[in-house]
Amino acid sequence: MTNIELATLDEIPQTGNVQSNALYASRLQFNRNKFTLIIVEKKQITLGNLVGSGVFEKVFQGTVKDLEEPSPMPVVIKMLRSNASSQQITEFFQEAKFMSHFRHTHVLRLLSICIDKDSPWLILELIEVDLLTYLRESRTFQPSDSQALRLQDLLAMCEDVARDCCYLEKLHFVHRDLACRNCLISSRNRENRIVKLGNFGLTRDIYKNQYYRTRGGLFPVRWMASESLVDGIFTSQSDVWAFAVLMWEIMSLGEQPYSTRNDFQVIEYVLSEGKLPQSLNYPPTLYELMQH
Secondary structure (H helix, E strand, C coil), X not given: CCCCEEEEHHHCCCCCCCCCCCCEECCCCCCCCCCEEEECCHHHEEEEEEEEECCCEEEEEEEECCCCCCCCEEEEEEEECCCCCHHHHHHHHHHHHHHXXXXXXXXXXXXXXXXXXXXXXXXXXXXXXXXXXXXXXXXXXXXXXXXXXXXXXXXXXXXXXXXXXXXXXXXXXXXXXXXXXXXXXXXXXXXXXXXXXXXXXXXXXXXXXXXXXXXXXXXXXXXXXXXXXXXXXXXXXXXXXXXXXXXXXXXXXXXXXXXXXXXXXXXXXXXXXXXXXXXXXXXXXXXXXXXX
């Protein structure tokens, strides 16, 4: 296909030496020539409905033709606004670089990238909705409704995310921002539903009210382990802490962790070895696992 170009990771433009805030690669152990990014032209893309918007980014549904098949392919298009800084553009390309490494059923797939004159566009597989929204929407269902979430459904979601985390750990990646807002579901249909980890690096803009701002940037303190709060240390073990909080989110159908405390109080509470309470949907054995 003459209108599709392959670019290796080293050929993607850079505008500075900025480390991604949401996904930290502690050690890259990849064949850099093995994974390439498909470059598509803007004329191949048709923008549809706006599905998300923040101060620095916009997310659309749309289609791309001549990507993996001749017919238009439904996708999600993520783009920076025209007023994005050079640092934000660099982090945008960093996200593309990181995602180009991932090949896993439970990790959102980056299909291609469009190098627009104003800003780059990321072309991602189409996913219905983020997990946080899905969980909160499910609160309106009656137990007799076919779409009502059962305990087995919630446990399956936890297992899907655990598979994501295991995969990233094997690649020596530390995510640093595990939370339901950063997971997506492939379908509302129980038989086809898969939870995927996605949004590596850009969700802080849309969900900025769930991050605590300091001079060093925005931090998801309600999902952070004590060593991350005190010393800024992020490891696979701090991801395990965040995964436990994510489990609590799932079992509580999307409640905000430590909802009765402000950010300062959350930090003090966690540093004093405080833990999240057991929610109504939490089986005792699962809650015990979460506390570990």
